[in-house]
Amino acid sequence: MDKTVPVLVTGGSGFVGSHLVKRLLERGHLVHTTVRSTANAAKTKPLRAMQDRFPDRLRLCEADLLTEGSFDKAADGCGTVFHVASPFLVPDKIKDGRRDVVEPALHGTRNVLGAVDRTPAVRRLVLTSTVGAIFGDYIDVREMKNGVLSEEYVNTTSTVENNPYHYAKTAAEQAAWEAAKAQDRWSMVAVNPGLILGPSLTPASDSGSLFLLEELFKGYFFYGAPDFSFTTVDVRDVADAHIAAAENPDAHGRYILAAPAMTSFHDMSRILRAEYPRNLRLPRTRLPHWPVRVLGPAFGLTQDYIRKHLGIRFEVDNSRSVRELGLTYRPVEETVLDHYRAWRAPAG
Template identity: 55%
Template sequence: MQQTVLVTGGSGYIACELIKQLLETGDTVHTTVRSLGNTGKVRPLKEMQAAHPGRLQLFEADLVKPGSFGAAMQGCSIVYHVASPFLMQEKITDGELQMLRPALEGVRNVLGSANEAPTVERVVLTSTIGAIFGDYSDALEMPGHVLSEAFFNTTSSLDHNPYHYSKVMAEKEAWKIAGAQDRWDLVCINPGLVLGPSLTSSSDSGSLFLLDELMRGLFFYGVPDLSFATVDVREVAAAHIAAAKLPAAKGRYIVSSAEMISFIDIAKVLRKVHRRPYLLPRMQIPNVLMRLIGPFFGLTPKFLNNHLGIRFTLDNRRSIEELGIRYRPAEQTLIDHYENWLKQKTA
């Protein structure tokens, strides 16, 4: 069934792919950006407008400005609240200003507008697996070392994992607001580290930043003993759409591969296709050495102690069984990511 929907943060990594898939299904899409004058960020949206005449409208809105989403939400039955900042740990200098304030106030403003828009029936919130755990070591406290939707992150703070803290606080606030009314319902998508081809070269997404550093050779000397729960951006977008359109969808969904992939194995995959494979690391930095040099790269001793060498599995069965997601191999996602990155770099 074709609908009119809102996607917040339309210039972002996940949001661009989501808008693309929504337009391909025949929906009419409203989307918000912070500034229509930012030509770099708006460019892929303008291109989709041209490809789908009359079915993509752009609005300006600010996460921390009350009421700024009202106009964009008019006539929409589904709200995909995707907008929220994501920076890697070492890029965060002020957790409250960069992470918590826009995430938390954004949820309040968007869902406040949903309460005032009589057409809204469902809100799909982009959360993260970081709202389920804080440090990797937290997952070791879960039964069988398996991450499931039953848990909420209790160990992050503004001073420690501020991105995870902002997401868990935003998600809890969303459930609180949803529970205070009965006209629309809430579904949360909790993805892992999102990778895969990007429609935008102007995103600030931490996952794009991490892979860009790796592929440019900034880790040629070696990588830490870290592993990631990854997911293809195309699966993340498909999960959002299924969560919106399937009446039985409810609660939270882990959208991620069940098994983690190590940093060194990511480099190994990319070395097969990289035009300058010598830029990619072949060595994993010993944990003892990483604890010595990590602080020089913005990684605290606590962060390193609670992440280095730790693996866990993820229970993604609900996303498969209820949302119908089929996860492509991580190797294919990484190859597609690299080919898209190279195309953008040489365009």
């Protein structure tokens, strides 16, 4: 990336977007970033601090995922576009899957693609997708070669009713690939992270990954950790992967961003208890499966979800990200501890 040519990061006030903006500025880039409202002081505070730290290098622009043409001004003159903005809500926050998740993700991606097409300077689009565009439920991975998660598969099992977030991200990624193949001026790379953890720069973040761990931190599982595991990746590694995907001219296709081994609630608790042994909110044992099956529905887990996720672990093939993007993954212990410390900090 030519440092005299600006880059665009959509969703700069989000969990991933704010880290990406910070890393780009630290590396000497001129950055344009979009936020829904520049008047939202809580959301824009970290970005305003970056403007002070890097004078004349960061430009904030208002843009709405659902408003056609609203990204054109921000994209003007940019050589690289990082499309990070997308709603990620915890399931109980989703009232209408199509309205709350699918339309913002799909229409938002199409609006950004429109801006890319109308901006002659753009040569590379890096799209933030998810491992959820590769599989719908954990049980799907058992059908993959050797039961290992890899980039060659596309999620075909999620629907608007069953896992609208994964469905939306799959539809958005496929729409972007179609647009990329329909022209030859710009190229596209997709990054597909697992559950993104690590320290948040934005206390006002709505990221579902932050809510998910709050349940563990607040003591909801003090009686025992349910046997759910996650593909995990550090938000700082995700930011670095985006930049590598833009800088490496040979980068192409999709890149899974996740540790090779999954991390369970029990693993996270063990990591935290080693550092905070007196914290009685953290579970000391792993919960047997039967109480989760019995009590799960009271916590919003359907029997179908429990059957397709409880106790299921699989290996992750992240070799393309290591080999082609040069990624060195942080240890999960560092990520979980930094995530917890950042979560505690506002209260402290």
